[in-house]
Amino acid sequence: NAGVTQTPKFRVLKTGQSMTLLCAQDMNHEYMYWYRQDPGMGLRLIHYSVGEGTTAKGEVPDGYNVSRLKKQNFLLGLESAAPSQTSVYFCASSLRRDNQPQHFGDGTRLSIL
Amino acid sequence: AQSVTQLGSHVSVSEGALVLLRCNYSSSVPPYLFWYVQYPNQGLQLLLKYTTGATLVKGINGFEAEFKKSETSFHLTKPSAHMSDAAEYFCAVSTPGGYNKLIFGAGTRLAVHP
Numbered sequence: 191n192a193g194v195t196q197t198p199k200f201r202v203l204k205t206g207q208s209m210t211l212l213c214a215q216d217m218n219h220e221y222m223y224w225y226r227q228d229p230g231m232g233l234r235l236i237h238y239s240v241g242e243g244t245t246a247k248g249e250v251p252d253g254y255n256v257s258r259l260k261k262q263n264f265l266l267g268l269e270s271a272a273p274s275q276t277s278v279y280f281c282a283s284s285l286r287r288d289n290q291p292q293h294f295g296d297g298t299r300l301s302i303l
Numbered sequence: 304a305q306s307v308t309q310l311g312s313h314v315s316v317s318e319g320a321l322v323l324l325r326c327n328y329s330s331s332v333p334p335y336l337f338w339y340v341q342y343p344n345q346g347l348q349l350l351l352k353y354t355t356g357a358t359l360v361k362g363i364n365g366f367e368a369e370f371k372k373s374e375t376s377f378h379l380t381k382p383s384a385h386m387s388d389a390a391e392y393f394c395a396v397s398t399p400g401g402y403n404k405l406i407f408g409a410g411t412r413l414a415v416h417p
Contacts, residue, residue, distance in 0.1 A: 194346070221403055230312065232393060232407035233347075240402050248404070280346060284403045289335040289354040292405060294346035 192216055196281050196295035203271045203302050211266040211298050213281030219293070220286035222264040223248075224256060226277040227297070233280060239264055240286070271302045305330045305396045309408035316415055322366075322381040324411050326394030329375065336377040337395045337405065338368055347393060353377065364388070389415045 197212045213222065220241050225233040235248030237256040245256045253275060255267045264283075268275060278299050282292035310325040328334055335354050339347040351362025358370040368379045377394060391412045395405040 223404070230409055232307075232409045233405070234407070235404060238402065238404060282347075288399050288403070289352070289397070290403050291337060291349045291352055292347075292403060294339075294348070296344070296346045 194281055194283055194293050194295035196279075196298050198298060199296070200299050201301070203268075203300065205271060205273060205302060207271050208267070208269050209271065209300075210268075211279055211281075211300075213264045213266070213283075213295060215262055215264075215281075215283040215293070217283060217293065218261070219283035220261070221284045221290075222258065223282045223284075223292065224254070224264065224266045225280045225282065226250065226275075227280060228277050236266065236279075273302045276300060276302045305334065305398060305406045307394050307396050307406055307408035309392075309394055309411050311411055312409065313412050313414065316384045316413070318386055318415055318417055319383050322379070322384045322388065322413065324379040324392050324394075324413065326368075326377045326379065326408060327375055328377060328394070328396045330396055330398060332398050334396045334398055336368075336370060337397070338362065338366070338377075338379050339393045339395060341391045341393065341410075343390075350379070350392075384413075384415045386415050386417070389413055 223238040224236040239258040242261045281295045284290045284292045306329045338350040353370045394408040
């Protein structure tokens with residue numbers, strides 16, 4: 191039972207390049223989330239999904255797109271990377287009941303030069 | 304809107320000393336409150352949560368937290384620190400009907416020295 195798996199773990203991009211971060215969970219969770227973690231700012235929600243085929247904006251959605259074509263996968267895309275998007279990205283998932291804790295992946299460390 | 308304030312970005316204690324990490328929240332509705340721990344180069348792990356009922360909540364690794372509505376606080380404590388407790392700790396809040404979305408505090412890095 192792997193839980194939440196993020197791919198890749200590290201990536202360096204040049205400004206303007208695009209990439210997709212993949213999140214996969216094997217717990218049959220309905221809800222999935224993408225966060226970014228920056229020093230001194232905790233984690234901030236980028237986008238989230240409450241089910242297959244549905245997505246919604248979080249606190250800091252600009253510059254990112256997401257897709258949830260399959261229940262177990264949640265993709266985060268950067269169409270034109272900017273240095274301000276240098277961060278550590280975390281994916282999480284939870285059950286579809288209130289007050290359920292989120293389960294986190296180990297993160298993707300992304301640097302934009 | 305909800306918000307979370309963690310007092311002290313860095314806390315240092317001696318091994319065996321009391322650990323106290325402070326968390327205050329703001330919420331217009333009764334909140335659900337969480338403490339997560341993050342070890343270096345890892346994701347976040349749930350320490351404990353408060354939803355309803357008993358206001359003193361016990362978690363893993365000997366940690367506990369008390370929900371105080373009048374003080375809008377949810378401070379994390381451990382009677383005796385261990386070297387393995389060195390990590391970053393995050394307090395977070397969610398609300399009923401909010402799809403379990405979390406609002407995090409900025410985090411407190413705990414250092415434990417011999």
